[in-house]
Amino acid sequence: MSNEEQELRLRLAKMLATNGHLRTRPWREAVEAVPRHEFLRGGFFDRIDGSGPTAWTPITPHTPLWLERCYEDESLVTQIAGTIVPGDLRGEIMRAPTSSSTMPSLVVRMWEDLQVEDDDLVLEVGTGTGYSTALGCHRLTDERITSVEVDAGVSARAGTALAQCGYHPQLIVGDGLAGHAAGSPYDRVIVTCGLVSLPYAWVEQTRPGGTILATLGGWMFSSELARLTVNDDGTASGRFLGGQISFMLARPQSPPPLGMLPDIDQGDERLTTLGADVINDWDTRFVAQIAAPRAQRISLDRDGRTEHVLVDVGDGSWAALAETEGRWTVRQGGPERIWDDIETHVRLWREAGTPTLEKFQVTVTPDGQKITW
Structure with missing residues (x-):
């Protein structure tokens, strides 16, 4: 030493x-x-910032400042795409991290x-x-x-x-x-x-x-x-x-690939008082997840506007939200109405005074998990 x-x-x-x-x-x-x-003898991956997809490059014990980086207070990606470790790579890779320190x-x-x-x-x-x-x-x-x-x-x-x-x-x-x-x-x-x-x-x-x-x-x-x-x-x-x-x-428990998106031009459309921007907030998004824990969120630029889409790949439910002149609309399809459920949970949470997440109760029984406030 x-x-x-x-x-x-x-x-x-x-x-x-x-x-x-x-x-x-x-x-x-x-x-x-x-x-x-x-x-971290096997090295780790450094993120390469840019405007495109996230890229990663290997940092090994032969790289300058490797030892000092090991003692910084940061998470260090040690595996990419389920199998690739720093010693396997020369150059860059654009795949998702799968293990880290x-x-x-x-x-x-x-x-x-x-x-x-x-x-x-x-x-x-x-x-x-x-x-x-x-x-x-x-x-x-x-x-x-x-x-x-x-x-x-x-x-x-x-x-x-x-x-x-x-x-x-x-x-x-x-x-x-x-x-x-x-x-x-x-x-x-x-x-x-x-x-x-x-x-x-x-x-x-x-x-x-x-x-x-x-x-x-x-x-x-x-x-x-x-x-x-x-x-x-x-x-x-x-x-x-x-x-x-x-x-x-x-x-x-990782989300499945989205695959082909549903036809979001179909479905039931209505005005909503709750816009997709509310789930940019950490706590509000957590409350939304209680209603739709397996919904994935993406954004699409179509016809000159951004549509915010939630998709549950498992059952095929989806919701697409867009803002026009300060008013939000939502279209929904599939067996469940994702945005209806989210609206209900967020409304009840707000009526309760928006308690912080530290005040939420988690209960696990043989029948499953329940989160309440």
Whole structure:
């Protein structure tokens, strides 16, 4: 370990503590001890800003300032398109990221919010690079951490990095949405991917009084970190913690390709007092997602105006909104009226005084997930 590496870790810990993310001594000691760069030896991708589609270029340990970048408080993309890692590429790629090293401030904030005790057994869903896993091992010991990762290659690289740093947790390759029943019951479950709905399997695998920490949202990409307590009756309930937290969605819950759009010139048309611009606001969009969690949003420029389209690929429902001379109209088609449902939810939320998302209640039962205010 070089002096530079040690200084970078100490600097990162100090910055995270100053900004209020590191709140307790055990977690600060973990950040000071775990070398994040060892979990980024395979490199990461840098975004290339431009007017066209997002492009990415590889940054490797041979790239100037690679080590310093590893200790910046930023998320670093480590995989593109499900298989491509930085070492596979020379030049640029225009595909979607599929794995990353989460920004350290969010990693440690989540561990702090999990409120672990020294003897807790923890299930981590989403091993990723293994950096978060290593922090958990340092704080709780290897034997108390089980980490599940759906991607065998990602898990293998994390395992190598963890071993290099002296950590040997139980690493499972599998669908994290199913948890890992063989190691249950857990005292804590921490989830490093986004969700549309929280799997009941996690509730079943957590002891009564235990905690589940996960990010919930929808396919319009407004999401929040929720902390739920598992109850004696087999349900889990809790609230959002605030902060507009975003993660890549769990692969089984990611939105499907839009494919061919429906004929949005057909359908029922009416005036609406609620325009598409309202869902530019994070909280309002979250409320809209409660009504239509599987609606995807796109914009189309047609006939000299912009149309805002919501599509639920699963059932074929859609809504298209446009503004003309300050008045909004909506056309809708398919088995459900997406915009009618969104209008109702937003109206009720506004009538309740637009409570902040921290005041919302999340409940998970064998029948599914419910979010209310």
